[in-house]
Amino acid sequence: xxxxxxxxxxxxxxxxxxxxxxxxxxxxxxxxxxxxxxxxxxxxxxxxxxxxxxxxxxxxxxxxxxxxxxxxxxxxxxxxxxxxxxxxxxxxxxxxxxxxxxxxxxxxxxxxxxxxxxxxxxxxxxxxxxxxxxxxxxxxxxxxxxxxxxxxxxxxxxxxxxxxxxxxxxxxxxxxxxxxxxxxxxxxxxxxxxxxxxxxxxxxxxxxxxxxxxxxxxxxxxxxxxxxxxxxxxxxxxxxxxxxxxxxxxxxxxxxxxxxxxxxxxxxxxxxxxxxxxxxxxxxxxxxxxxxxxxxxxxxxxxxxxxxxxxxxxxxxxxxxxxxxxxxxxxxxxxxxxxxxxxxxxxxxxxxxxxxxxxxxxxxxxxxxxxxxxxxxxxxxxxxxxxxxxxxxxxxxxxxxxxxxxxxxxxxxxxxxxxxxxxxxxxxxxxxxxxxxxxxxxxxxxxxxxxxxxxxxxxxxxxxxxxxxxxxxxxxxxxxxxxxxxxxxxxxxxxxxxxxxxxxxxxxxxxxxxxxxxxxxxxxxxxxxxxxxxxxxxxxxxxxxxxxxxxxxxxxxxxxxxxxxxxxxxxxxxxxxxxxxxxxxxxxxxxxxxxxxxxxxxxxxxxxxxxxxxxxxxxxxxxxxxxxxxxxxxxxxxxxxxxxxxxxxxxxxxxxxxxxxxxxxxxxx
Numbered sequence: 001x002x003x004x005x006x007x008x009x010x011x012x013x014x015x016x017x018x019x020x021x022x023x024x025x026x027x028x029x030x031x032x033x034x035x036x037x038x039x040x041x042x043x044x045x046x047x048x049x050x051x052x053x054x055x056x057x058x059x060x061x062x063x064x065x066x067x068x069x070x071x072x073x074x075x076x077x078x079x080x081x082x083x084x085x086x087x088x089x090x091x092x093x094x095x096x097x098x099x100x101x102x103x104x105x106x107x108x109x110x111x112x113x114x115x116x117x118x119x120x121x122x123x124x125x126x127x128x129x130x131x132x133x134x135x136x137x138x139x140x141x142x143x144x145x146x147x148x149x150x151x152x153x154x155x156x157x158x159x160x161x162x163x164x165x166x167x168x169x170x171x172x173x174x175x176x177x178x179x180x181x182x183x184x185x186x187x188x189x190x191x192x193x194x195x196x197x198x199x200x201x202x203x204x205x206x207x208x209x210x211x212x213x214x215x216x217x218x219x220x221x222x223x224x225x226x227x228x229x230x231x232x233x234x235x236x237x238x239x240x241x242x243x244x245x246x247x248x249x250x251x252x253x254x255x256x257x258x259x260x261x262x263x264x265x266x267x268x269x270x271x272x273x274x275x276x277x278x279x280x281x282x283x284x285x286x287x288x289x290x291x292x293x294x295x296x297x298x299x300x301x302x303x304x305x306x307x308x309x310x311x312x313x314x315x316x317x318x319x320x321x322x323x324x325x326x327x328x329x330x331x332x333x334x335x336x337x338x339x340x341x342x343x344x345x346x347x348x349x350x351x352x353x354x355x356x357x358x359x360x361x362x363x364x365x366x367x368x369x370x371x372x373x374x375x376x377x378x379x380x381x382x383x384x385x386x387x388x389x390x391x392x393x394x395x396x397x398x399x400x401x402x403x404x405x406x407x408x409x410x411x412x413x414x415x416x417x418x419x420x421x422x423x424x425x426x427x428x429x430x431x432x433x434x435x436x437x438x439x440x441x442x443x444x445x446x447x448x449x450x451x452x453x454x455x456x457x458x459x460x461x462x463x464x465x466x467x468x469x470x471x472x473x474x475x476x477x478x479x480x481x482x483x484x485x486x487x488x489x490x491x492x493x494x495x496x497x498x499x500x501x502x503x504x505x506x507x508x509x510x511x512x513x514x515x516x517x518x519x520x521x522x523x524x525x526x527x528x529x530x531x532x533x534x535x536x537x538x539x540x541x542x543x544x545x546x547x548x549x550x551x552x553x554x555x556x557x558x559x560x561x562x563x564x565x566x567x568x569x570x571x572x573x574x575x576x577x578x579x580x581x582x583x584x585x586x587x588x589x590x591x592x593x594x595x596x597x598x599x600x601x602x603x604x605x606x607x608x609x610x611x612x613x614x615x616x617x618x619x620x621x622x623x624x625x626x627x628x629x630x631x632x633x634x635x636x637x638x639x640x641x642x643x644x645x646x647x648x649x650x651x652x653x654x655x656x657x658x659x660x661x662x663x664x665x666x667x668x669x
Contacts, residue, residue, distance in 0.1 A: 158200045165199040165206050165586060171216035178600035183543030186535050192587060193476065195528030201585055210586035211644040217593055218642040222270050224600065224609075225635050228626075229267070229275055231607030232259055238282055244608035245624040253303070253628075254295045254348065257287055262303045262632035264311035264320075265661055269646065270639055276315070283308075284319045289327045292349040296356070297334040297342060298367035302659040303628060305331065305374045310661035312381070321381055328378050328388060335371075340394045341415035342368045355415070362412040362422040368395050369435030372442050373657045380666055396442075400452060406467055407459030408483075409435070426483040428464065429493030429548070434658040436460050437498065440506050445655045447667045448509065457506060461522060469525065472556045477535060478528035479551060490551040491560060492532075497571035500530030501578030508582050508651060530579060533572040534591045541616040543598030545572065565613040568603065568626065570633035570660060577641040581650055592641045599634075633660035 191198035201207070228244075236242035239249030240258040252258065260279050267276040305327050312320035333351040334343040341363045343353035355361055372392045379388030398419055399409060411431040412422035428436065439457035443450055468480050470490065480496050482489040503526030510519035536545040536557070547563035573592055580588040603609045603622050609630060610622030637660060640646055648654055654662040 158202075160200075162198070162200040164203060165201045167587070167590060168206075168209060169213055169590070171213050172220060174216075174219060176220065178597055178604075181597045181601045183538065183541070183598060184594070186539030187475070188538065189531070189534070189587060189591070192527065192531045195478070195524035195526070195531070197527075197583070197585065206586065207584065210589060214589055214642040214644055217589075217596070218639060220600075221596060221635065221639045221642060222272070224596075224604075225266065225270055225631065225639070226272065226275075227604075228608040228631060228635070229263065229272070232263075232631075233275070233278070235607060238286055241626060241628060242608050243624045244605035244610040244622065244626045247607045253299060254291050254293045256289065256291070256295075256300070256304050257282065258303055259626075259628040259631060261287075261307040261311075262628040262659065264307055265314055266631055266636045266639075268311065268314045269636060269643075269648070280311075280315070280317060280319060283323055287323055289323075289330050289348050292347065294345045294347045294352070294354070296367075297331055297344055297346055298364075298370060300327070300348075301331060301371050301374050302657055302661075303632065305378070306657040306659050306661040307632065309374060309377050309381070310657075310663050313377075313663045324378055325382060328375065332388075332391075335375075335391050335394075337415055339415045339417060339419050340398045341413055341419050342371065342395065343415070344368070359412065360422065361414075361416070363415040364431050365409055365411040365413060366431050366434045368413075368415075369399070370438050370658050372396070372438055373445055373655060373663070376442070376445060377663050380669060393442075396439075396453065396456070400456060403456070403459070404463075406463030407456065407461075408463045408467070424485045426468065427493075428468070428480050428499055429482065429491075429495045433493075433495050433498065437502055437658055440502060440509075441655050441657075444505075444509060445663075445665050447665065448511075454511065458518070461503070461506065465521070465525070470551070472532075472551050473553045475556050477532040477556055478525065479532050479557075480529065481551070491548055492551070492557075493548040494533075494536070494545055494566075494569050495571055497530070497533035497536075498574050500526045500533060500572075500575035502526070502575075503529070504575075504579050504582050505650065526575070527579065530572070530575045530588075533575065537572065537591075537595055537598065541618050542602045542612070542614075542620060543594060544602060544612065544615045545569075546615045559616065564615060565611060566603070566615050567611045568599070568609060568630035568634055570629060570637055573634060573637040573641065574660065577637045578650060580641055581648075589641055592638060596638050629659060636660050 231244065231247065232242045235247040236249030236259070238257045238260060240252040240255060241250040242248070242259065243250050260282060264276060264279055264283075267273075267279065305324055308320045308324040308327065311317070312324065327348075330348045330351070331346055334346040334353050337343050337353070344355040344359065344363055344367055346353050355363060372389075375392035376385070376389035379385035379390075382388070402409075402419065402421070408426045409432070410421045410423045410425055411427060412425075414420045414422050426432070436457065439453050439460065443453040443457065446453075448454070464480060468483060468488070470479055470481050470488070471477065472479060479490075479492045480499060482491060503522045507519040507523035507526065508514055510516055510522070512518055514520075514523075533545070536549055537543055540546070540559075544566045546559040547565050547567065547569075548560040549557040549563070550560050551557045573595055576588040576592040576595075579585065580592075599609065602618075602620055603612055605622040605624070605626075608626050611625050611627070612620045612622055614620040640648055648662055650656070650662075653664060653668050655665055656662045
């Protein structure tokens with residue numbers, strides 16, 4: 001497969017000059033940088049000189065500044081000298097290099113950046129001196145959500161002497177177009193392949209620069225959402241889906257307005273409030289769940305029930321909770337199976353239940369194990385937790401009693417009579433995936449008190465490491481294989497790519513602590529797996545990943561024989577978002593922007609966005625099909641990844657259902 005040169009890096013652009021060379025700058029910019037240098041030197045000199053006079057005993061202080069991405073700055077004062085001044089001056093020099101690399105933004109911006117930098121350093125040293133002789137303060141938080149969310153990134157120096165993150169990009173102009181965008185090819189960013197943290201990223205200037213770029217990209221993602229929503233609102237408002245090429249409405253999920261409901265919190269989080277309230281009015285005036293049709297309990301729960309509950313959680317509008325209760329009551333008969341394992345389908349009018357026909361009469365693991373976050377929230381919001389929440393939890397208690405030694409479950413379960421396994425296939429892909437997600441998220445949702453769920457999660461992740469985790473040849477890419485009986489199937493679905501983010505979230509919330517061997521193992525695996533998922537995009541001619549890949553010795557991976565299509569899936573970008581919010585590493589924003597550019601270039605249709613068949617065909621045309629999860633998940637994760645100002649806080653405040661609907665954990669209600 002043709003791809004760009006292996007050595008090409010993100011530090012250059014085709015057809016443009018390399019940034020950072022003074023010889024390409026105008027005299028005005030060169031003069032400005034000289035002024036910047038003098039400004040910083042004078043400001044730092046005054047601060048260091050005045051503060052050094054009063055030294056007496058040693059103190060280390062970590063302070064936060066939310067304007068600079070919540071990054072802490074540590075300085076140590078000892079005797080009559082300021083220990084660490086050399087480090088500070090060195091960092092100032094590195095920051096000047098960064099400023100030189102931003103010459104394209106103009107002289108006035110450079111002066112403003114210099115003033116911000118000097119002010120930040122002055123305040124940091126001043127706060128350190130104020131605590132002179134006092135006790136150490138590591139990462140105090142306040143009630144500001146953004147502070148709590150970003151306390152993970154501390155600039156306590158560079159103890160491992162890592163090189164600084166080198167990939168400083170330009171901000172994206174507001175009039176940028178994607179018509180001629182081309183993918184850059186695979187095998188880049190290889191430093192991240194094994195799940196390492198190869199660069200020092202905690203510098204305030206690196207974090208600030210990443211945030212600035214992200215805000216410029218955020219605008220384009222919002223514009224993409226506006227384009228797709230306008231097509232839907234104009235041509236298919238209230239329908240389950242819009243056909244993005246023909247502009248027709250389509251009933252797929254029982255005529256429940258699925259795209260509208262699935263998109264509500266995306267509209268809210270993207271600050272598209274006018275569109276949100278027009279959709280709210282439709283929900284209030286037209287949404288009815290009284291339809292004589294058998295629907296998927298799983299899909300209706302994660303898309304419609306989850307969408308309504310998240311809209312209620314963010315807006316506080318009771319209309320959404322009332323509609324959610326009505327839908328929850330109509331889905332409820334599926335939970336009342338005497339076996340304790342819910343049915344897969346239910347008629348929303350008369351309550352008749354059954355299992356999906358093609359499953360051989362069995363219940364599907366990922367379906368009955370992915371209802372609990374929604375029904376538990378519904379019960380909590382209504383004050384009827386035992387009815388909705390406790391009832392939905394019953395399958396996990398049954399599985400706990402059936403649990404194999406490795407903690408991994410075959411994906412077919414007989415749910416007539418006493419539950420039993422109906423096959424021997426283990427997978428973190430289709431039909432198995434999200435039950436492992438909900439083991440962790442139920443535990444987080446309930447305040448990390450229901451230990452059974454965390455224990456099941458940790459046992460399953462250990463089993464995954466022991467039996468399914470593999471490395472490709474020759475590149476050593478990390479992937480999670482399937483297992484059929486005693487034999488490994490070396491394929492990996494795009495669906496598996498959610499695991500990079502899940503493993504990171506599990507590591508950051510590990511009861512043993514983030515620095516424990518287990519948490520560090522899981523975080524490293526999550527990062528390495530996410531790099532593989534990024535390569536599934538980058539190595540394709542369109543820059544878009546296939547539905548699944550097959551790993552072969554000596555050739556890493558190839559497109560699966562029936563997987564040469566992309567359904568606008570979100571899982572890889574989901575992991576980018578989670579890893580960026582938890583670790584602060586700017587690289588995930590770079591990878592996510594590449595994926596967004598590819599979608600803009602190859603999936604944009606006349607009225608919205610469509611799936612594609614032929615991810616290695618640069619002449620591919622978008623299909624006349626857009627799943628509701630593209631607006632609910634893919635676009636939302638794209639936006640949140642590039643939104644440093646979001647209120648979403650996955651570590652302290654919110655839990656996402658598997659359809660990317662964020663709701664507050666119980667302690668925040």
